[in-house]
Amino acid sequence: MKIENTKAQMRKGVLEYCILSILESNEAYPSEIIEKLKEGKLIVVEGTLYPLLTRLKNAGLLKYRWEESKSGPPRKYYSLTEVGVEFLKELESTWNELMNAVNLTRKKNPKQ
Amino acid sequence: MNKTVTANISGVVFHIEADAYEKLHQYLNTIKNYFRDSDGTDEIMADIEARIAELFKERLGLGRDVITMENVKQVVEIMGEPEAYMDEESSENYESTSKGFYSDERNQSQQTSFSSRKLYRDEDDNALGGVCSGLGYYFGIDRIWIRIGFLIALFGFGTGFFLYLILWAIIPKAKTTSERLEMKGEPINAENIGNTIKDEFNNFKKKVDSKDARNFVKKTESAAMRFFIFLGNVLKFFFKFLSKILGVAFILASIAGIVTLIVFVFSGPFDMTINNANFNHFWTTDIAQLYFTSKSMFYMGLIGIVMVVVVPLAGTLYLGARLLFDVPNSNKAINLSAISLLVLGTIFISISATTTAADYSIEQRKTETINLTELKSDTIILKSIGTTYSAYKGGVEDVFIENDEIFMDEITVDVVKSRSVGFELRLKKSAEGKSRKLAGSRAENIMVEFEVEENILSISPLISVPFADRIRDQSVQVSIGLPIGATIYLSESTNDIIYDIDSETNMHDRNMIGHYWKMTEDGLICTDCVRSDYRKSRVPTRFTGQEADSFSDLEALVGLEKLIELKKLEGLSKLEQLEKLSEQEQLKELKKLVRLFDLKEIEELELKIKSNGSEININL
Numbered sequence: 001m002k003i004e005n006t007k008a009q010m011r012k013g014v015l016e017y018c019i020l021s022i023l024e025s026n027e028a029y030p031s032e033i034i035e036k037l038k039e040g041k042l043i044v045v046e047g048t049l050y051p052l053l054t055r056l057k058n059a060g061l062l063k064y065r066w067e068e069s070k071s072g073p074p075r076k077y078y079s080l081t082e083v084g085v086e087f088l089k090e091l092e093s094t095w096n097e098l099m100n101a102v103n104l105t106r107k108k109n110p111k112q
Numbered sequence: 113m114n115k116t117v118t119a120n121i122s123g124v125v126f127h128i129e130a131d132a133y134e135k136l137h138q139y140l141n142t143i144k145n146y147f148r149d150s151d152g153t154d155e156i157m158a159d160i161e162a163r164i165a166e167l168f169k170e171r172l173g174l175g176r177d178v179i180t181m182e183n184v185k186q187v188v189e190i191m192g193e194p195e196a197y198m199d200e201e202s203s204e205n206y207e208s209t210s211k212g213f214y215s216d217e218r219n220q221s222q223q224t225s226f227s228s229r230k231l232y233r234d235e236d237d238n239a240l241g242g243v244c245s246g247l248g249y250y251f252g253i254d255r256i257w258i259r260i261g262f263l264i265a266l267f268g269f270g271t272g273f274f275l276y277l278i279l280w281a282i283i284p285k286a287k288t289t290s291e292r293l294e295m296k297g298e299p300i301n302a303e304n305i306g307n308t309i310k311d312e313f314n315n316f317k318k319k320v321d322s323k324d325a326r327n328f329v330k331k332t333e334s335a336a337m338r339f340f341i342f343l344g345n346v347l348k349f350f351f352k353f354l355s356k357i358l359g360v361a362f363i364l365a366s367i368a369g370i371v372t373l374i375v376f377v378f379s380g381p382f383d384m385t386i387n388n389a390n391f392n393h394f395w396t397t398d399i400a401q402l403y404f405t406s407k408s409m410f411y412m413g414l415i416g417i418v419m420v421v422v423v424p425l426a427g428t429l430y431l432g433a434r435l436l437f438d439v440p441n442s443n444k445a446i447n448l449s450a451i452s453l454l455v456l457g458t459i460f461i462s463i464s465a466t467t468t469a470a471d472y473s474i475e476q477r478k479t480e481t482i483n484l485t486e487l488k489s490d491t492i493i494l495k496s497i498g499t500t501y502s503a504y505k506g507g508v509e510d511v512f513i514e515n516d517e518i519f520m521d522e523i524t525v526d527v528v529k530s531r532s533v534g535f536e537l538r539l540k541k542s543a544e545g546k547s548r549k550l551a552g553s554r555a556e557n558i559m560v561e562f563e564v565e566e567n568i569l570s571i572s573p574l575i576s577v578p579f580a581d582r583i584r585d586q587s588v589q590v591s592i593g594l595p596i597g598a599t600i601y602l603s604e605s606t607n608d609i610i611y612d613i614d615s616e617t618n619m620h621d622r623n624m625i626g627h628y629w630k631m632t633e634d635g636l637i638c639t640d641c642v643r644s645d646y647r648k649s650r651v652p653t654r655f656t657g658q659e660a661d662s663f664s665d666l667e668a669l670v671g672l673e674k675l676i677e678l679k680k681l682e683g684l685s686k687l688e689q690l691e692k693l694s695e696q697e698q699l700k701e702l703k704k705l706v707r708l709f710d711l712k713e714i715e716e717l718e719l720k721i722k723s724n725g726s727e728i729n730i731n732l
Contacts, residue, residue: 030163045192047143050159054152072166073122076159 015042015052017095020061020080020088027079029067053078061087116178122158122165126172128179136164136184146194160191167191232286232295239436240356241280249295263360359435366429373421377414399511402518402583405471409464416460419453426450472584476551477542481593484535489567490598491628492535494525496605497563497570511583519574522587523560524611527600529631530593535569537562540589543581554581560588573608594631599639601628617641 015037022028022036030049037043056062061084064076080088117133119126128136143160147153167187168179234245237255244262248255265272286292401410427450511520530536541558545551554577561572575588590609594600602610602625610621615629615636629636 030159031166046163046190047160047192047194050163051147051150051156054156054159058152069166072169073124073162075162075166 011042016056017088017091018042019049019052019056020084020091023062023078023080023084024088027065027077029075029077031075033078056084060084114178121168122162124165124169126165126168126179127177128184129181132179132181132184135181135188139184139188143194164191230291230294231283232291233280233283234292234295235285236292240276240353242285243276243279243283246283246286246295247279266360355435359432362428362432362435364432366425366432369421369425369428373418373425377418399513399583402511402579404464404468405582409467412460413464413468416457416464419457420461423450423454423457471546471550471582472544473546474548474551475542475544475585476548476555477540478552478555479538479540481531482537482539483532484537484564484569486564487535487567487569490595491567491601492598493568493601493603494527494592494606494610495568495570495603496607496609497561497572513579516579517559517576518579518581518583519576520583520586521573521575521608523571523573523575523590523609524588525571525590525592525606525609526611527613527629527631527636528591528593529635530595530598532593533595535595535598536593538591538593540591541586542588543577543586544584551584554584554586557581558586558588560590571609594636596631596633599628599630600636602626 018037018040019033022033030046030053033053034043034046034049037049043049053062057064057078060081062078063081063084064078066074067077069075115130116127117130119128119133119136140157140161144153144157147156150156164187167190168183171183171186172179231250232246233242234249235242237245239245239259244258245255247258251258262272262276265275284291286295401407404410404413511518513519528538539560541555541560543551543554543558545554557578559576561574561576563570569592571590575586577583577586592600604625607622607625610624613621613624613636615624615638616632616634617638619638624638627641628639630639
């Protein structure tokens with residue numbers, strides 16, 4: 001059992017939730033998402049994000065529109081689809097449940 | 113100053129330094145390869161490229177138009193190596209059933225450890241079929257040693273060659289990434305696959321420009337084209353194989369040539385006995401130059417030969433090396449110097465050769481006769497005194513210098529009828545020079561050493577000439593004149609000097625040694641030869657006697673005693689008749705008789721005669 005695998009699995013679940021959360025209030029293009037994720041130190045390298053976005057989009061949770069950019073190629077602005085909104089809600093409640101569960105477990109099992 | 117490449121990244125044009133472009137290109141290829149099995153590869157790539165374009169744009173400020181290696185490195189750092197994506201992506205493979213990249217290998221690698229290697233052919237790093245390379249990985253040694261081993265085995269009746277062909281046929285080629293890793297014995301995990309793929313792309317990048325590759329793909333779309341390309345590949349492979357064999361042959365041949373040249377220059381071509389380590393250092397002594405008009409002419413010729421020979425040898429070596437390995441093209445300077453070496457060498461050789469040849473152009477002979485009045489006995493013994501010279505080895509052509517004189521074994525001794533009443537020596541001396549006068553004086557300068565002591569005549573097998581005369585084909589024919597009735601004994605030591613002595617039985621020189629020979633009106637006859645001596649003389653296994661034109665010839669061919677026995681077989685009566693005939697007719701009849709038998713039959717008959725116990729004496 002490698003710690004790296006466990007950490008990766010944990011981060012991966014949270015990462016999807018976070019991306020959807022970022023897009024909940026307003027649309028964003030990848031660089032913006034990256035900025036926020038970097039602040040939270042959820043991702044280290046940007047390359048990770050693109051396959052993830054593509055996968056979420058293919059799963060029907062995200063949609064995007066093109067917008068011309070002055071400083072480079074046109075940008076993809078991502079936003080949630082209805083399915084995405086539903087999905088996010090599910091995740092939110094799951095997250096809260098998990099938080100409670102984790103907190104509860106940690107309280108019951110103080111540091112030994 | 114750096115060369116730049118123009119690249120279109122996500123619709124934006126960038127000027128990128130060539131090496132930076134290379135790195136970026138490889139990086140993108142590596143990523144692409146990572147995602148090749150997942151859905152939406154193109155989309156992911158487009159997104160990544162778009163982001164890269166954006167990042168580049170940010171980095172190009174005022175007065176900066178070109179993307180440098182530094183920029184590319186920064187971008188790669190920001191975007192991350194694909195291995196880093198794996199971290200995040202990998203979890204997906206555990207929980208979902210979606211098709212992940214290399215998930216199979218990954219899971220496998222966690223269940224079983226690939227500590228053992230598998231034998232594959234490595235066609236990425238091949239000289240021929242990648243057998244040696246694969247074996248190298250398998251045994252964990254550098255493939256060069258395996259290759260050398262095969263080359264050496266090539267000499268063992270070509271076993272190396274056949275072994276290689278067999279291994280080529282039976283060992284599978286490492287096709288997939290995991291096979292390549294198994295071959296190298298590295299555990300199969302994402303990181304290693306990543307490294308391997310990267311290596312692969314680096315190699316691939318070196319070989320083909322992406323543009324060519326794209327064109328290639330387009331071309332292969334047609335089935336007919338595909339067939340021709342297949343055919344082309346087969347041919348290409350065949351020619352590659354052929355060229356490798358040629359390359360090995362060229363290299364071996366040129367190495368052999370160079371070794372020969374070195375031995376030739378430093379040891380000299382004559383009198384080399386390698387087993388007994390007896391190198392005469394022919395060139396490095398004064399002897400070689402004696403064949404030339406001067407020392408400088410000799411060296412000029414030698415250097416000329418080396419120059420002329422070295423160029424094609426070096427060329428062959430280079431060609432072989434080019435066929436086998438990646439050797440850069442020869443440049444102009446090398447070509448020019450090779451040509452000038454050839455030209456200069458040819459000039460040297462021709463100068464040396466023409467001046468030298470001129471000094472051999474005219475031959476002169478001088479004859480002198482010496483009366484050997486000291487010899488009183490009518491039986492003399494001929495000896496050779498050559499063995500007293502330590503440097504003289506005898507048998508082969510031999511030349512050496514002692515006390516400013518050149519000694520050569522250019523003497524032949526014959527025994528003939530004397531023109532006077534006593535013993536005499538006739539010396540026919542000959543030499544060459546560029547003029548009649550010079551050749552003549554050289555001939556006169558030849559010294560023949562001989563001694564007379566009581567009834568022993570000793571002749572040296574060596575003639576000597578003054579050093580200044582140099583070696584100009586000097587030779588002496590010695591004829592020992594024997595008065596009729598006198599006898600000469602050829603001692604064993606004369607083997608080196610006697611040459612083509614005529615005798616009545618035409619016996620071979622070698623067989624005449626150790627016998628007494630009496631001079632008669634008809635020539636030399638042996639006085640102490642027995643039957644076995646004649647047997648030694650040349651008798652063809654099937655003789656016809658047709659070549660004979662005299663009794664003695666016939667005797668020589670058949671052997672005297674056999675002739676007698678033949679006559680016995682035919683019976684006395686016939687022989688009596690024979691005696692009535694003239695000599696010519698007798699000869700004719702005898703020839704007929706001889707023709708009837710071959711040697712074997714004669715021997716059988718001989719036995720018959722012996723068992724009969726008949727003792728018949730017949731005089732010819």
